[in-house]
Amino acid sequence: MKQNFILLPVKTTHALKSEDKSLNPEVKNFFYKLSSPAKTKRLHLHDDDKPLPIKVLDSVSESGAKLVELPLDSLANFQFSFPGIRLVPEVFYKKAIMPSLPLTRLFSAAASKRKSTTVTVTNDQGEPIADASIYAYVDYEKETGIDGKTDERGKLQIRLSKTVKRLEVLLVYPPHSYWPLCLKNVSLEDAITIKVRAIDVTYEDVLRHFYKTPTLPHIRKTIKIGIVDTGIGPHTSLDVEGGACTVAGERKNDYADCDNHGTHVAGIIGSKQDPVGVAAGVQLYSYRVFPKDGGDASSFxxxxxxxxxxxxxxxxxxxxxxxxxxDEATNAQIAEAYSKGVICFAAAGNDGRQAVSYPAAYSLAIAVSAMGRRGTFPAGTEPFIDVKSPYGKDPKNFIAGFSNIGHEIKITAPGVGIMSCYPGNKFQVLSGTSMACPAAVGIAARLLAEEGRIIKRTASAQRADEMIRFLHSKLRQLGFGARYEGQGMFFV
Amino acid sequence: MANRRWILKFIGSATSISKAKVNALLKGNSIHVIDMSLFPKLLLVEGSKQKMNALTSHSDGWTYSPDKSYKVPGTRKKLQP
Known part of the structure; x- marks a missing residue:
């Protein structure tokens, strides 16, 4: 399949007249190469391995933006081969007409027709687990059912229609310290007791299966990674070198975690104790963009x-x-960062095979999908439900069922059943492209630290181009296909 | 028209911009400044779309886009209401 794209330099719309001194001369040459009257010809632009077919359909001017046709399967390869070039899909606007209203389906039953079941969650010692989130699915595909949280006695009462005899899926998410569970085909008795399994931080999850983090040497403190998230820590396994809170109206130096997401992300990269991060030794910087009141993060x-x-x-x-x-504003800032030699990695999103979210879908970001591997999570735990085709050349590997996919995906990384840090020196298992993204960033940091030369170059778009080319050489495809894994996964 | 937050971006050619003048211009258009920490390149402001249109159409070098809300991708499964 092919699609039309507009090719642009990182910041401007014009390569040769650009006043941006950081623009790589190779980018200028690239635009010049495409400026020849090649409207109907196919140009073959070579990287190290094989030619990439590209058809120039139109051009704003000799050195200006180009409209090209590219095979979708070669998109990630193109972007790794020609870093520093924005690839914007050609879009078509519609007339502004009122869309039809969406149809809403409700799932409810009258009180007299409902049956009550008490779910109790305990650990192996029989101690109650409070604040565990429970999702009781009558139909998992249609996402119908009921949810709630356990009280201090570890109990939650669920009420479903008397006609419901079984739950197709029952998911239990303890807040921390235990693996989330997945039970299938659960008979709806008056009482259901569920025992959760404590996290053993030396367990080999998918991240440690591929990267053996306890045996990897700590990397030199030459690399700084910025984590734009809910904040980091406090956690004794994490050293945060600096950062800022950028939420309007909140204290600038308050960049500790206001949730738990950012701490988990940071632990995957830089945890110095079990479960050890993929780039332990790196300098972590925390930028808290989510407000303390639990709201969303603004683009500003x-x-x-x-x-x-x-x-x-x-x-x-x-x-x-x-x-x-x-989001034009955030995309522009990612481009600005690139022009200063800084690469942004972004999570593809967890909407289950839907289109890649932004900012990951923006061409100058590295979009990361999530993969998993059978046998890297205990039996009966929640990651089991994320096992979905396609499977790789090694049939134990799979692209997580929750992962968004598309031709914007540039790489994949482990993101199913990942152990990492939770504020207050605790641990948590989470799955998501949010986990795959730091796995990829951390390994990229390790590879760049080992290489040593590129990272010392002047911070410019040329350095970013070189970083991308170097990292490209460390990718290996796992056999999922380009829409699922882009150019593959980093190996060390 | 309802007020909302916008990112006001300077794309003009002027090399120095007076903060006081920009403040006065925004005040004159009933646009409230939320965050000036990235001045002069970017500002976070609040106002109606109509006011933003009026501001950017009468002053050179300014453009605006909505301040959007990002989430962390959900790590848990979904359930319909």
């Missing part, structure tokens, strides 16, 4: 965070955040 706070991370000298930025539409 994200722009400020990226800008601050660049100013602080971060070379890599982790964006485990998602929006279902393009």
């Amino acid at each position: 706070s994200i722009i400020k965070a990226i800008s601050k991370a660049v100013e602080d000298g971060c070379q890599l930025i982790n964006l485990s955040i998602a929006l279902d539409e393009s």
